[in-house]
Structure formats: C-alpha cells, structure tokens
Amino acid sequence: MMEGIFRINGKEKRFTFNPRSRLLTVLRENGYTEVKEGCKEGECGACIILLDGRLVNSCQVLTASAIGKEIITVKGIGDIHSPHPIQEAFVEASAVQCGFCTPGMILSTYYLLKDNPNPKEDEIRKALDGNLCRCTGYVKIIDAVKLASRKMGEK
C-alpha cells in the first residue's frame, strides 16, 4: 500500500492506496463519486477530471502519478447552492438526461471555455469528442456549451 497527499477541489486529502490502482478508483472509494465510471478504458469520458489544469480520463491515470497534484472534479467548480454558469447552462438547455455523462461533459466544457470563451460549433464538437453520451444525441449538449459561453461572457 502507498500513501499520498492530493489537493482535491481546493482541500488537502491523504489517501492510502494500492500502488497499481487507478486514480478513478481511489477517488470513488474516497467519496468522490461524482467522478463516474463508464468503461475504465479511456473511451467514454465519464471519469474526466482536471489534473493540474489538464483534462484527463482519471481511469487512465495511475494514482501514484497524481500525488501532490491539484485535482478538480465537477463538484469543484460549483455546487447545488451556487452552481457554475456551465452547470446552469446544462440545466437550462435540457442537456442533462440521465446525467451520467454530465460531470465529464461539464469539465470538458469548462476546459474548452477557459482558453476559448467563444468557441465555434466545430470547436465545441472537437472538444467534446472524448465524452460519450447515449441519451441526448448531443444536440442539447452543444446548445448548453453555447449558452454557457454566452453566460460567462456576460459576467
């Protein structure tokens, strides 16, 4: 077993974990169940987090390699009492059906809009290509990203 300190959503956390374990598993075991597991093979994007500001599939990250790093999950950008404009936009645009893909979608959107506050449609599509959704057909998700970009522009 290994031990390490991580900074998750702004708070220091110490975990003990199996050296071979993936970050997704360790996060979920420690209560960060907002990080979803859809495939464990790096294909679906449900497990996306921000690791030191980079967008990664946490199922593809060895926990040991993330020691000391900054982790942001969907709960780290806003909560039910003060949601982030992207979270609001997903709600308003009806982009949330089952919601299983939503945390990953929202973080991919967050990452996109950080560098590109007014993305064009094809840039949005490219940015979300790693996030599978079987419910929505993506139409309202793309609407939500556009809405989020407008909302954030107003602030």
Add this chain to the structure above:
Amino acid sequence: MNEFDVVGKSVEKIDSLSLATGNARFTDDFRLENQLHLAILYSPHPHAEILDIDDSEARKMNGVVDILHYKNVEGVLHTTAGQGYPEPSPYDTVLFDRKVRFVGDRVALVAAEDKDIAGKAIKSIKVEYRILKPILDPEKALDKGAPRIHDGDEFTPIPVKYSPERNLAAEIEIGFGNLKKGFKEADFIVDEVYTTQFASHAAIEPHAALSYLDEQGRLVIITSTQVPFHVRRIVSMVLSIPVSRIRVIKPRIGGGFGGKQEVLLEPLVALVTLRNKRPARLVLEREEVFRSTRTRHPMRIRLKTGVGEDGRITTLKMDALLNSGAYGTHALTVLSNTGAKVLPLFNKIENVHFIGRSVYTNLPVGGAYRGYGATQGYFALNQQLDIITRKTNQDILKFLKDWHIREGETSDVFRALGEGKEGVSQIIKSCKLDECIDRGAKEINWYEKRDKKIRARGDRVKGVGVAIAMQGSGIPMVDMGSATMKMNEDGSFNLNIGATDLGTGSDTILAQIAAEVLKVPVEKIIVLSSDTDFTPFDVGAYASSTTYVSGGAVKKCAEKIKGQMLDVASGLLESKPEELIIADEKIFNKKKGKAVSFEEIAFHSLYRENQFQIQAEASHFGIESPPPFIAQFAEVEVDKRTGKVDVVKFVSAVDCGQPINPKLAEGQVEGAVINGISYALCEEYNFGSTANLLNCSFWDYKIYTTLDIPEMVTIIVESFEETGPFGAKSVGEIAINGPMPAIANAIYDATGVRLFDSPFTSEKVYNRMKEEGII
C-alpha cells in the same frame, strides 16, 4: 389551441441541477460497510454441458467468502425479461445451469473481500465442459437434426406456441383478407429480404446492483433497473423469499433503453447477501455489459408485396425470423411488435399475412431495446415502399399520405396482435402524420434534392430518403401505473410514483401533470419515485408507457386532491364547490370576492377543524394505446471512391400528442435518432471463430460522438390525443425507427444501390456499388 399553465412548458428537469453538480447518486455511488464484491465466471464456449466444477483452489484463496454455481444454488426456472406477470417470455433460465448456451453465459460467481480477489478467484475455478455443437445461424435453428439448445423443463407461463425441442422460442401468425386473391390482382410482385444486426444499448452507466439487510433483517436492493416492482417479484420467486421481505430502490440511473429491463444482477447480489448476511456489490465492467447482457434482436424479414400497375398494393406478406440468442427473453413480444407496430400504419392494404418465428441460437441474448421490433420491421417496410413507388413512378410522399392510417380509422392488426394474446382494437383519435410529412419534407428541401444526385466535394453524391413510423403508448389492458399524493402545510405536495425515470425526465413530466391540475408551479411538487416500500405499483419504464399510463394515474390522483381542497375551501368560503376556481395557489369565490390560500387550506385541514390529511391515490391502465407518429428524412453524402456514407442532415417531425415538456420530448427524439443513425451506419457485433464477441469495448464497438452527428432538426407537430393526460402520447421510442430505412433510401437516391443488410459500413456500400456496376 390548448392553454396550459405548466404542461407544454419546458420547465427545468427537476433532478438536472443535482446531476450537473455531481450530487445525485447512481447505484454504484452508494456506500456500504463491510460489503462483498462479486465477480462472475462466464462461459468461453457457445454450447457446452458442464460436467464438473472444481472450486477448491478458489475457496482456499485469502479473502474469498462464497462461491456459487449449479452445485450449490437451486435452479428455479424463470425469465430475466422483467415483464409483468404472467410473462409472455418462456421460463428457460436458472441462475446457474449445468449447461452454457452462449459465450458469456454465466457459470459461477465469487464473492470476496475486494474486487481484485474476486477477479483472481474466478480464474482459478476449474470447469470441465463437454462441448456441444452450436447453432450459429438462425436460419438453421429449425432444421431437423439441429442441436437442441434447451432440453430441460422449460415452459411458457401463458399458453403460446413454444417448442424448445425444435429451438422455436415463439411463433405468431395472423392474416386478413385473401392473400392469394391479392397476389392474383397484382401486376407484379416485389419480394425482398432485409436483415438487421445485433446492437448494444450502450447505456453509459454499466449495469449495477447492491444489496444489504436493513435493521429489520429485510433485504434491500439498490439497482439500475427500469422495473423495480418486477425486480421485487422475480427476486422473490427465484430465491423463494416473500415479497414482504424485499425492498427495491432505483436511484438515478444512467440510461436504460430496454437493456435495464432485464433482471440479471439483482438475484445474484440478493443471494450473496442472504447467504452471508453481508452487503454485496456487483457492477459490470464494460466488457461484461457487451458480452453477457442483452442486445437488439437481429432479424431477417422477407416482404412480399403484390403491386398493381396503378401503384396500388394489393397484398402484403411479412415473414420474420428473429434470432433470440441463447434465451427467449422478449422473443415473443418483440416479434409480435414487428407486426403489431408496423402493419397497422398501412391499414389500407386489404390482404395481409404475417408470420413470425423466434429461434434459439448459441449467440448473445436479445432483449428489449428501444423500438422493440418495430425498428426492424420499419427498416424492411420503408425500403419496400421506396422500391414500389420508384417502380410505379409515384411520388413517395403522396403515396405515404394516401396509404397511412388516419384519424377515425382502425386496423384489424390492433385486435389480432397483442402481447402473447389477442390485442385490443382501437380507433385512431389523433394522427397528424400528413403534417409531419409536409413539414419534414419542407425542412429537408425534398423536391429540390430528391432524384437529383447532386455532386458534392470530390466523388461524393447527395441523396435524400424518407421513412414513416408509429409506435404505441403502453400495452393496453396490461400496463398499470399508480400514484399517491398528499398536501403539506405550505401548499406543497408530495407525489409518490412507482414510475421509473431512466434519465428521460419522467419524474419531471409527471410533476408537471400534477402541477397543471393543481395550478401550482412545478417546484411545489416533491417527487419520490421507484421505491417499492414507499411508492405505489407501476409496471416500470418500457413500452413507451410512462407519459400515457403513469401520467394518467398522476392526473387522476391530482384531481382527487383538488376535489378535497375544494371541499375544505367551500366550507371556509361558505360556497358551493362549483362556485370556486383555482388560481395562483388560492381558491377563489369570484362573486363573493373572497379567497383562501392553499396554505390556509392545508393548515385548516391538518390542525383546525374536522382534521384530516388531504391525500389521494389513483391507478390507471390504458384501454387503448394511441400511437405517436413520425416522419423522418435523411440527407446523405456517399463517397463513391470509398463507400463511406455521411448523414449530413436529419429531420424528424413527430406527432406525440401534446408534449408535456417540449424540450424533454425533443431530447427523446434527438437521442433516439443519433442512436438510430449510429446503428444504421456503424454498430454491430463481430464474432470470432468460437462465436465469441470480439468488439466488446467502446474502442471497437463504435457509437456516435459529437464529431459524427449531422445537422439535426426536430419538429414537434401540434396534436392532441383526447385519451391521454392533457392530450399527451408517448415519444420515448418512436424516433429510433426511421433513421435506418431513411438512410438506406437516401443511399439509393444517391447511388441507385439498395442496402438490404444493415449496418451500411463503407465496405458494404462499396461492395454493393461494385456489384451493381456503379463504380
């Protein structure tokens, strides 16, 4: 035309903010102390007898707590179909059998202290198999001398045709008019065979189930299911424990599409918990979802139509062969739906014959999948109509309008084909299909593009195609939903429903229906759904039933609440209930100029005088199943050098009655369309030499992403169904029926090549163009 306060408004989905902020919990998000992790050993053979299982090695492993297989688990015959009782599917399954019938069939299960140990332990279980000859071709399943796949005591709980000795899982035959006469009247015959493939539901949340014993020692199951009440009944039956000892909870679920109607994992976690008095958790890996759960039934449909020179269809014969795979779950009802949801749409064809057979094979097991047999049937029929209208030089849009069922009309098929029994006859009360066709055609620019073979970049050619379809709204006289409501001091209401929200937004639209009756904002309705201890019965989420059936129950229930509130208010306002109106969370007597608020009514009834709880319950079942209608249009570009097909634009115009929540209704259409396009162009199962599935990951089983989707237009045509709650019909399934045939017809329009066999991969399209000498 219909003025509503809450219905018809795209209010925010009530659970969406909790989902968007990561608060909402799915099955695997629940913590359990001291839990056991389960792993399953699957069969590597398509067909084999298990001679012996030796689990001694595995039992010795540190952390292994329990191992289950045929030697220590009683084999109770049941079906995993997750349908109402008695099920129309054969009882041909036990938890652990002495025989395996497909690669991915369950052999044994290990319960261990952690997942790794469980995973290692299953590998050290030794199984001695006697390999049997498999059936891998459904066309050969009924042959004399074919190996027998089910040779025990399997039976059907209802009297339907079932002959496991011939590998026949179901058979249906109906006919009207005189087929012979119809063919005689024909000037020519169009006789074609259409085949469709396996497909995975690919819900992004894998199947998951947990169980534990509560403080009273009762079994609690938390599960990603579409059918909590059927889970309770089936677990009770399979494990011989009373229903009263079981509670089933469906938390948020990450998509179902029919795949989570199957009761696969719940009896396993329950059994481990009961045997070991410890909580148990079973979450499938993606690979297991592909390999061992359910798929869309592949079908082969032969359509033989007699056609007059004038373009009249004199007769139609549909012969369907459904590959049920190793077990017969939904084998009868998917098959009957292929007739029942397809043939009535063309009710003007006088001579009709439908024969369907479902056969067992040693391949993955079919199950419920959005569209439920109608999808396969419409693939065949919409192409056949394209062929016929081209041969007779007719405008297909005009032809479709002339031949489809209309308001005030019926079809003999409604009466003849039900769920394993006769159906229920009905007269169509709402059908705006003409308008769907017109508006869809306008949006796709039909007449500017049809038959024009417009050249695009490189060697690409454009084409457009159309498909129309109907579905149902629940199973008439079978599906039942119910609701209970109570009023709180602040004028809010609890709405408890058995209905199962799979992410479709049914909790929200049911709240909207209650809110509409009571004239309150939707926030005043607090919804609790799908908990067998706290919510009343509902069959669950399938057969496009929730809006129509459960919605009907909610409406009745809210009306009873309203009646009780009016009684209280009439006392307080010294008025007759007829003199009162409800608005703005108050009850008014306009003449007297007096009003009481909902809050006062609730306080009065709870605390002041003749105290009672304002509360009600109601149940509802459909006496008919009004079909929604849809017209769908695909515009494709086919690359003549490679055979690659791109859908560039897809238009759906739907009549779903009054949409309760237009954006959620659109979302249902959009999701179904993209699933349908992905199914038409790229989704399929590839099998290895031992009938083992090769592409069991999202890398190899491609589903559409944001980069693949075309321009999408969804038009909700104004309509009102008088038998539905506030005019509503269903919308969940219908839109998956059109993409495949519309795309096939568009490919023909572009290239002159017919695709009879789905999916339309580049290779297939390229080869067909070669065959036809087009390239």
